[in-house]
Amino acid sequence: MKPILQTNNLTKRFSRVLAVDHLSFTLGQGTITALLGGNGAGKTTTLSMLLGLLTPSSGSIRLFDQDFIGNRFSVLRKMNFSSPYVDLPQRLTVRENLTVYAKLYGVQNVAERIDQVSCEFRLNELLDRRLRKLSSGQKTRVSLAKALINRPEFLLLDEPTASLDPDTTSWIRDFLSNYRDSREATILFASHDMREVELLCDNVLLMKKGKLVEQGSPSQLLDKYDRENLEQVFLELSKEETGV
Amino acid sequence: MIAGASLGRISALLLRYLYLLRSSWPRIIEIAYWPTMQMVIWGFVSQHFSSSSPELTAGGILISVVLVWDCLFRSHISYTLSFLEELWSRNLGNLFVSPLRPSELIVALASISMMRTLIGMLPAAFLAIPFFDVSVFEMGLPLLGFFLNLVLTGWAISQFVTGILIRYGLGAESLTWVIPFLIAPFSCIYYPLSTLPSWMQSIAVYIPTTYVFEGMRALLVNGVFKPDLMLQGFILNIVYLMVGVVVFFISFQAARRHGLLLQSGE
Numbered sequence: 001m002k003p004i005l006q007t008n009n010l011t012k013r014f015s016r017v018l019a020v021d022h023l024s025f026t027l028g029q030g031t032i033t034a035l036l037g038g039n040g041a042g043k044t045t046t047l048s049m050l051l052g053l054l055t056p057s058s059g060s061i062r063l064f065d066q067d068f069i070g071n072r073f074s075v076l077r078k079m080n081f082s083s084p085y086v087d088l089p090q091r092l093t094v095r096e097n098l099t100v101y102a103k104l105y106g107v108q109n110v111a112e113r114i115d116q117v118s119c120e121f122r123l124n125e126l127l128d129r130r131l132r133k134l135s136s137g138q139k140t141r142v143s144l145a146k147a148l149i150n151r152p153e154f155l156l157l158d159e160p161t162a163s164l165d166p167d168t169t170s171w172i173r174d175f176l177s178n179y180r181d182s183r184e185a186t187i188l189f190a191s192h193d194m195r196e197v198e199l200l201c202d203n204v205l206l207m208k209k210g211k212l213v214e215q216g217s218p219s220q221l222l223d224k225y226d227r228e229n230l231e232q233v234f235l236e237l238s239k240e241e242t243g244v
Numbered sequence: 245m246i247a248g249a250s251l252g253r254i255s256a257l258l259l260r261y262l263y264l265l266r267s268s269w270p271r272i273i274e275i276a277y278w279p280t281m282q283m284v285i286w287g288f289v290s291q292h293f294s295s296s297s298p299e300l301t302a303g304g305i306l307i308s309v310v311l312v313w314d315c316l317f318r319s320h321i322s323y324t325l326s327f328l329e330e331l332w333s334r335n336l337g338n339l340f341v342s343p344l345r346p347s348e349l350i351v352a353l354a355s356i357s358m359m360r361t362l363i364g365m366l367p368a369a370f371l372a373i374p375f376f377d378v379s380v381f382e383m384g385l386p387l388l389g390f391f392l393n394l395v396l397t398g399w400a401i402s403q404f405v406t407g408i409l410i411r412y413g414l415g416a417e418s419l420t421w422v423i424p425f426l427i428a429p430f431s432c433i434y435y436p437l438s439t440l441p442s443w444m445q446s447i448a449v450y451i452p453t454t455y456v457f458e459g460m461r462a463l464l465v466n467g468v469f470k471p472d473l474m475l476q477g478f479i480l481n482i483v484y485l486m487v488g489v490v491v492f493f494i495s496f497q498a499a500r501r502h503g504l505l506l507q508s509g510e
Contacts, residue, residue: 014502045503051341053505055497077343086337086506089260089329096263103256104342130267146338 001028003062004154004186005050010059012045012210019045021210022059027203029153030184032176034197036230037207038238043190046207047156050188051081063154077105082147083158084140090132094123094142097131098149105150117145120175136163144172148179155179157189161196173200194231204230206237213237249348257344257352261326265360275322275360279314279368286310287376304378305464306434309457311372311380312390313433315365316453317424319398320405322360323353324420327406331414337506346496350489353406354399361395386463389474393456396481398424403488407495413504432457452480 005027012020020042027033035043048054050061052072061068063075088097095114102110118124121141131139140163147155160176161169177200179185191197197204198218206214206221214221214237218230225233265271290306327349330336339349372378380387401423408416430444431453440448448454455477462468499505 012503044506048503048506053337053340053500054503055500073343073345076341079341081338081341083337085334087334088338089264089333089335091267091333092260092263096260100256100260100263101338101342103259104253104339104344106250106252106343 001030003027004029004064005188006060006062007050008060008062010046010049010061011057012042012049012054013057019210020049020056023207023210023212024059025205025212025215027186027188029186030180031202032180032187032189032200033203033205034201035188035190035205035207036192036194036197036234040209041207042210043207044158045210047081047158047188047190051079051156052076077150078152079154079156080105080147080150080152081156081158082140082143082160084136084143084162085158086143088131088139088143088146091130093128093130094118094134094145095127097142098146101146102149107150113149117148120148121145137165137168140164141168151183153183153185155185155187155189157187159191159193160189161191161193169196176200194229194234198230206234208237249345249351250343253342253344253348254352254355257339257349258355261329261352261356262359264326264329265356272363275318275364276367279311279318279364280371282310282314283307283368283372284375287372287378290376290378302465304372304376304380305461307372307376307378308380308383308464309433309460311365311369312394312456312460313428313431313453314368315361315391316394316398318361318364319357319395320401320424321398321420322364323357323399323402324405324409326353326356327402327409328414328417328420331409336410340505346493350403350492353402357399357402358395361398383460383463386459386469386474389478390456390460393452393474393477393481396478396485397427397452400481400484400488401427403485403492407488407492410492410499411495411504427451427453430454436461450480452477452484455480 003026008024010020010023023046035046037043045054049056052068056069064078066075068075098114098117099110102113107113118127121144123141123145126134126138131142134142144160147157161172164172173196176187180187202217204216204218204221205212221230221233225236227233227236287307290301294301330339369380405419405423408419430448430451432440432448437445437448437454437458455473459470459473462470
């Protein structure tokens with residue numbers, strides 16, 4: 001499988017805090033990978049470095065066979081990101097937001113593409129409403145539509161189904177799975193929803209105190225820890241962490 | 245154009261600011277409201293002085309300097325408020341995970357600043373003609389030079405302020421309003437340079453706006469255009485603008501080192 005992302009000894013230190021400690025992993029093209037870990041494990045720091053928002057203290061990131069740290073602008077147009085903790089402009093309508101981001105990513109036929117993503121994310125009725133008037137679930141769908149606007153080859157998601165009802169969550173899961181299959185896209189997402197991870201992911205990266213402590217497919221982890229579900233595996237590792 | 249910069253991305257961001265402007269008609273009115281109010285108040289002050297101290301108001305100098313000074317303030321405020329919008333809406337993270345370069349952000353902010361400054365200043369400048377019989381346009385081509393000089397000063401200040409905002413966040417928001425007034429006493433807006441005590445004069449000569457207002461007085465009161473003053477203003481502005489851009493880029497890199505781009509906002 002062709003590697004899309006390779007990190008090698010990726011490290012981030014904030015003064016005395018070692019947030020990410022020599023993280024090395026590879027993501028293959030067309031895979032869905034979950035980045036798991038408790039609070040403060042280093043997930044957001046890792047995502048930030050992979051997005052170019054945070055400069056690593058040391059180590060390297062290769063994305064699409066290019067050095068991402070020194071050459072991020074040529075790679076960023078193939079990527080996108082969504083997080084419930086980063087907002088889109090609230091005073092703009094959904095259509096205006098999608099138009100701005102489509103143009104920022106150099107999307108051709110902007111109006112047509114907006115029609116497509118609004119159909120995919122059931123936003124047709126909301127297109128001319130200001131973002132601040134939407135519910136949190138609707139905002140999450142808009143944020144996902146923005147993340148898909150440029151048909152990214154590498155998609156990073158932070159809790160993609162936060163604030164969504166079970167029906168929409170299931171639909172988003174199917175959508176991401178189909179998107180991966182149809183476009184050979186690579187998806188990395190941080191989540192606390194273990195059920196979602198089991199259903200959607202090919203691989204799991206488990207972080208603890210900035211280090212990668214486990215990786216493998218959900219079934220491999222279940223076998224290794226002899227547990228029935230990933231939540232139990234996660235709790236097992238948390239227990240080790242807290243010493244309970 | 246800056247190496248690697250894309251006109252498409254600059255216009256995308258400019259569109260974002262135009263959508264924002266369009267979203268609220270009170271905002272559009274407000275842009276023109278303050279310069280017009282300034283013009284009206286100083287117009288009456290000027291009328292009052294014209295009978296008792298005509299030398300203070302010769303050639304419509306008082307209204308003209310008020311209008312021209314406001315160009316600096318408006319250009320700076322328009323630039324910085326547009327940047328603050330990104331912080332208030334917690335949108336910086338989304339912007340900088342896109343292929344947008346910081347230099348493109350600067351060009352887009354400068355473009356919207358120029359548009360908003362013109363929207364704000366032109367009504368006031370035109371209204372001064374029927375209200376007080378003062379037309380800044382009678383200055384002719386030098387007006388363009390004075391205007392550009394002050395807009396550049398506004399942008400230079402904005403570079404410093406946005407650099408501080410990106411590094412230290414909204415806690416430094418008040419600097420947006422404070423800094424332009426810091427240079428006002430040294431700028432010799434309403435009085436000649438010779439009025440200042442010598443220690444202030446020694447600072448004023450390093451401030452580009454001093455040359456703009458000295459040049460305007462020479463033109464409006466004595467009818468003499470002094471290109472050397474205009475040139476000195478431009479040289480200082482270009483130096484400060486370049487230093488400001490460097491400060492912004494240093495702050496941007498520091499924000500990336502400290503992980504502030506994802507956290508920025510209220």
